[in-house]
Amino acid sequence: STVALYITFTLLVTNWRMHYRHEMNAQESKANSFAVDGMLNYETVKYFTNEKYELKQYDDTLDQWEGAAVKSQVSMSLLNFGQGAVIAVGVTLMMIYAAQGVVDGNMTLGDLVLVNTMMLQLFIPLNFLGIIYRALKYALADMDMMLKLLDTKRTVKDKDDAKALNVTDAVVRFDNISFDYSNDRKILNGVSFEIPHGNKVAVVGPSGAGKSTLARLLFRFYDVDSGSISIGQQNISEVSQASLRDNIGIVPQDTVLFNHSIEHNI
Ligand SMILES: Nc1ncnc2c1ncn2[C@@H]1O[C@H](COP(=O)(O)OP(=O)(O)O)[C@@H](O)[C@H]1O
Ligand SMILES: [Mg+2]
Known part of the structure; x- marks a missing residue:
């Protein structure tokens, strides 16, 4: 006992x-x-x-x-x-x-x-x-x-057979996309536009309208709820995230410096 x-x-x-x-x-x-x-x-x-x-x-x-x-x-x-x-x-x-x-x-x-x-x-x-x-x-x-x-399950995943993005004709197309961060508030509702090769497009709107969200979607930090985004006829949800991001340059809104040498920052 x-x-x-x-x-x-x-x-x-x-x-x-x-x-x-x-x-x-x-x-x-x-x-x-x-x-x-x-x-x-x-x-x-x-x-x-x-x-x-x-x-x-x-x-x-x-x-x-x-x-x-x-x-x-x-x-x-x-x-x-x-x-x-x-x-x-x-x-x-x-x-x-x-x-x-x-x-x-x-x-x-x-x-x-x-x-x-x-x-x-x-x-x-x-x-x-x-x-x-x-x-x-x-x-x-x-x-x-x-x-x-x-x-934790990843929300944005590469498809098993995801190919690398192959850019020959860099036309960016947003086709009727809808997106929200949480179900209670829609951020983008049926947005469509096309950026032809070699053109500049400015998105103008009030703060919180969803401009940066467009960029985040293009980088596939989130997947769209409906519609599709394509670069040169390739749907970005079909290609690997690494190849997609390798092909896009960005000037971020906030310039962040790592606490390291200039070379490292570059
Ligand atoms: N990670 C997030 N989670 C939830 N809501 C977000 C998130 N990021 C942005 N939002 C909301 O989405 C809306 C659009 O944001 P954003 O695209 O950053 O606007 P802006 O047009 O000013 O760049 C804003 O109302 C913002 O509050
Ligand atoms: Mg913004």
Whole structure:
């Protein structure tokens, strides 16, 4: 019954305290993203003198992380204490029984030593198993996010037999395309136009009208919901994304510099 109690206690408490570990991981990645965001966009933060605000967001998240970390540590001590207590009480009871047996004369001193040694042989590996089980659960909790990420389905996928885009006559055609980022708001509704080879076309419209979206669709960051986009008679959803993007040059809206040499940036 000691062994059964030990195992039940270990399983129950380890599972119960796992959510502190999940909480810790979640707060840690939240804090990291606040820190990285704040530092990447430091100019924006400074324009609006929001250093304190950013700092507070970061600090609050760290506070929550700290809370979860302390709870995790306390519950681990509780687990270790409980495991120790179960073993100590179990061994003590058995030794008392054995000693009683020796006093009553139905056990020899040798039997007493046997019981004691057997207990030690049994509980040392058992304790070890408890530690390994805990480490396993911890590792699984830490990998949880990554495993979920691996399960994510890609929305824009190359067809199995996708060919490379072969541009001879660079006519870009948007044929009656419709697109939305989320079902509740249509961004593009039946848009058609053609850019003949060697021509310039400007798309003019209010902010949020979907101009940049046209470029994103041309690059196939998203697939259109209906209609088709083609370059030189080839539907871009039929060709490989790498070949498509290799063939298009872009001057981005925001000029981003990598924190590296000019050569690397080029
Ligand atoms: N990743 C996105 N998820 C959801 N909505 C988006 C996303 N990107 C843009 N939008 C929305 O789509 C609309 C068109 O955006 P965009 O093409 O960037 O406009 P603009 O014409 O100013 O370049 C905007 O209303 C914008 O809020
Ligand atoms: Mg835009």
